[in-house]
Amino acid sequence: MKLQFVFISVWLQIVQASSTWHFYSNPEYKVMACKAGLESVATWCSEGSSKSYKCACTNEPELGSWLNCVYNQTTENDVFAAESQVIKYCDKVKATLTHDKLKDSYANATNYLIDVSKDESFNKTNPINYPITFNKKASKAYKGYYIGYKHRYDNVTTSHYLGIVSLSMWVALFAFASVLHWIGRLFPSSKKALTGSIIDNYRKFIALAPTFNKSHLQPVDKLWAHGYFPTRFESIVLIIHFIYTAVACSAIGFTYTKGDMVFKNYMAGTSRYYGDRSGIILSYQLPLLFLYAGRNNFLQWLTGWPYYRFVTFHMWLARIIMFQVLVHSLAFVAQSDALGKTHSRLQAHYYIYGIVSTVAGCLILPLALQPIRKFAYEIFLFVHIVLVVMFTWTAYLHAEYLHYGSFYWVCCGIWLFDRFVRLLRAFAFGIKTAKASFLVDEATIKLTVPCPNYMKPFPGSHVFVQFLTPTTFWQSHPFTIVSSTTDENQFYLYCKVKNGITKKLLQKFQATEGSEVNIKVLIEGFYGSESPYHHYDKAVLIAGGNGISGPFSHALKLATSEVSKTETKLFWQVRDYSVLNWLGEELMQLKNTKVYPIIYVSDPNSSIDSVHLKSSSFDNSDNDSCEKNSPGENIKDANYSHSFMMDKFGFIEFHQGRLNATEIVASEIRESAGSVAIGACGHPAMVDEVRVAVKNNLSGSNKRVEYFEEMQAW
Known part of the structure; x- marks a missing residue:
């Protein structure tokens, strides 16, 4: 029980990862737009980037010009908030300012303001040493930057909200399923009383129904990407999630306005909006992808849902997330071209990491097709883990550049915690010597496995077995348990001989003359839940x-x-x-x-x-x-x-x-x-x-x- 709540606390870090999200207020937009608008009209420092606030905070004439714009564009109620933003930006460049100092700088600047539009000798490229008025040209630039900043960062804010809503929809679903599950567990008679046409029709047409016809667990087409059809309930959940994601990534909350000074053409602005939106939303969804795949997923315990349901969600959520990754990547390719920055960005590490992450993610999907999983599971598993690690690491390096790396630390935390619990389970069970006998007529290998006194199997439980041989020790295979009727300290596993590890065990039998062989195994379990x-x-x-x-x-x-x-x-x-x-x-x-x-x-x-x-x-x-x-x-x-x-x-x-x-x-x-x-x-x-x-x-x-x-x- 305690372990489940520890895992819940890890999972809740998904929301905490959004703490790096900076919310831009309207006064901050005005502070940013004033600086950018003035610097598009005049130059005060010969060195430094237009993105840096060092000159604006340390050069008294520019600081005075900047404050003149800020005070003229903000209402009386917003003056203090605007000053606070100026102080905050200046703190970043180690320029210590106070509200009183800002008022003094502004008062001093008003005595020397010059309208450069009336000075025929003025040249924007030459640094000046006096404050300037907020003239018509500066006003136009200010409006363009204000629109650009507001559209860009409002889109970021909306993207975070949409990501939180996406996560909240899953939380609401699990909460509802958990309440129903535990009411049924704690009060069994209440579930037996749930009958009637409404409930029966819901179960008949949604809860129990396969998505199409009769096929759910049996592969309809061996070459099909998934291999198994979800149930109709699972399909409805996934379709709602896909529609929400598609709409959220494409049609909510961003527009491009002519005169935007941040993105000066339609393609540069719109592609950035699409890129930010898809990248932020997928950051909220990605930890769920790792959570659903874990063997120790606490949601199984909460909802009572079987493991394969979460595997289904994992597979389809992976496809939806990769859809967003492609939108994100293609959007920034388009923006790089629109800005003429393709070459320079290809030299940037964060951009290269993004490309590698996208390629790794795109390779994961086709290499997880049903035929590969079925006929070469060990190869699939090894390649899958390698590609997932590559995708996660490079995506982290890419996202950390823009302060979104904490989402990927949550993914790593979930994955590592699951592996840690798996190790605890395996060590608690210990390495055992199993007796293996081959049942010729049934093409089945029977394993008799001893278990510790403090661990007992239960009906419907299963374990993951690692056969400790030089070529198979790293493989982990699931088998359902049959409890022994003669010895409560042992159980049986019946393994149908197929093409993988069971075939190698069969070859081991064929190489010996005995009817039984001993083999060292490492058992991880017990997993599953007992049906009531x-x-x-x-x-x-x-x-x-x-x-x-x-x-x-x-x-x-x-x-x-x-x-x-x-x-x-x-x-x-x-x-x-x-x-x-x-x-x-x-x-x-x-x-x-x-x-x-x-x-x-x-x-x-x-x-x-x-x-x-x-x-x-x-x-x-x-x-x-x-x-x-x-x-x-x-x-x-x-x-x-x-x-x-x-x-x-x-x-x-x-x-x-x-x-x-x-x-x-x-x-x-x-x-x-x-x-x-x-x-x-x-x-x-x-x-x-x-x-x-x-x-x-x-x-x-x-x-x-x-x-x-x-x-x-x-």
């Missing part, structure tokens, strides 16, 4: 293949709970009966409990005679037939095998064929007398089918139907 099935009258858990880990853990806890009265059904889609080799011992724990397991076998004849039933693994008290077989012996006779298996697993209802999730969901909701909680984990297509089936069966029901997606996707 026990608060509902019925729990329907639907799993496919290796997706059984989470649903089984929930079913086992419901089965062993002395308090829960939840009617529980566990549906499992498998390819063949060989799954009993690796989960048979665990399934036996559901015998004579209130959990009713149902297994669908799509290919029942492929491996029924390869089921290995170890006498030490099962309870033989009900039938002595098991004694006819030695431990681990194959049951060769198919008919005998079938009858023996049905006898030992008679509490399980077996079906031949594929599981029809749509029919199961509709039937279970229809037959339930009270509230129903439905959970799914397995192949993405099956999980999507369950989600759509749940939303389609909400209408017309006076009972609360909840859906928990146990599958983690990233």
Whole structure:
């Protein structure tokens, strides 16, 4: 709990980072415009930049001319504020002035004011040593500079406000979701009472619905940039954020006026306005990008949302931010050309850093495409981290030049804090020796991992595993946990053999003759949250293949709970009966409990005679037939095998064929007398089918139907 509030305090630094924002008042605009307007008419010092206040503050004739303009352009109520701004600017060049000294300088200057427009020998380029009047030419220049400064810095002020609003919209969303989540957690009956046409229609058409048709977790197009479609709720949130960002960056609060003396042509002024606006707004949004990607994101705890929702927000927010980065970069390219400063800016370090940061950011997006993440995850992860570090560091160097670097320190703080907590989790768990066995028929590696006495897994939890071998120690892979039914100090991980680390482990098996190998692992966890099935009258858990880990853990806890009265059904889609080799011992724990397991076998004849039933693994008290077989012996006779298996697993209802999730969901909701909680984990297509089936069966029901997606996707 304390850790969460520490992280909240880090996140709130996003707002504090805006403390470098300087708010320009109207008297300050007049002070700035008076100086610039007078210096466009006359010169007092031969050395120094027009942007410097040294001459204006230390040269008595220019100071007097400047004050003459300031006092003539400000009202009586603004005189003190204007004088304060003059003093502030002069302090920066170490010229100590007071309000009394300013009044004395002005009074002295009024005795010697000269109108240079009436002096035919006057030459602007030659320094003068007397104060000048605020003539018609100076007045015109003053107005041009006043307009230019006001438009430029009012745009900066508006940009900060729009950035704060952008951040506040996310805060409001999370606050609302957090309130709903914790009301449901602390008062479970209140959530079960949330039924009716309005709530059901919201959940049916927004909360549970995929954005398009039925596809959410399953990739619609393998070459598509994201790979997974957001839910409709996520899409609505992202679309609102995109529309707001697009409008805020392009259509609110800035105009160009002819006669502007700061930006003397339309392109120079407008491109600067677009550049400042997009750069400031993205500075407020960028820390969210780092926060959403973190494993220890406190918002998961507050809202109860799954990790993959924040991954979805991370991916799409990255695209929106890069849209702003491109607008920012192209705007300053256009302004550099309009001002004729392209060559000089290309020599400036801050400009070069901006170019490098933009290129790095543009490379991040295509190199994070779904095919790369899926088929070369380790390469993607390494390149992604390198490019993100390059983008952040060079963006910081670029932004620090204009005093916006604190936003990037917030990003670094969030990233480093997440890494720090991950290290704490890993060290708390410690390096363990896991026993790995290869389940040939299932193409699955089973890891038996010991855990410390002070850390216990919970249903639905997952861990990140680092296999400590010379070539894989730096890789971190997520796996869902199955608690051991015989030893509370260990748990199991079932790892489907694919092309990455699991394939290397398989090669390790093939190089040895034993059925088990020991491997050092570093575990980071436990992560996730436990879905509250026990608060509902019925729990329907639907799993496919290796997706059984989470649903089984929930079913086992419901089965062993002395308090829960939840009617529980566990549906499992498998390819063949060989799954009993690796989960048979665990399934036996559901015998004579209130959990009713149902297994669908799509290919029942492929491996029924390869089921290995170890006498030490099962309870033989009900039938002595098991004694006819030695431990681990194959049951060769198919008919005998079938009858023996049905006898030992008679509490399980077996079906031949594929599981029809749509029919199961509709039937279970229809037959339930009270509230129903439905959970799914397995192949993405099956999980999507369950989600759509749940939303389609909400209408017309006076009972609360909840859906928990146990599958983690990233």
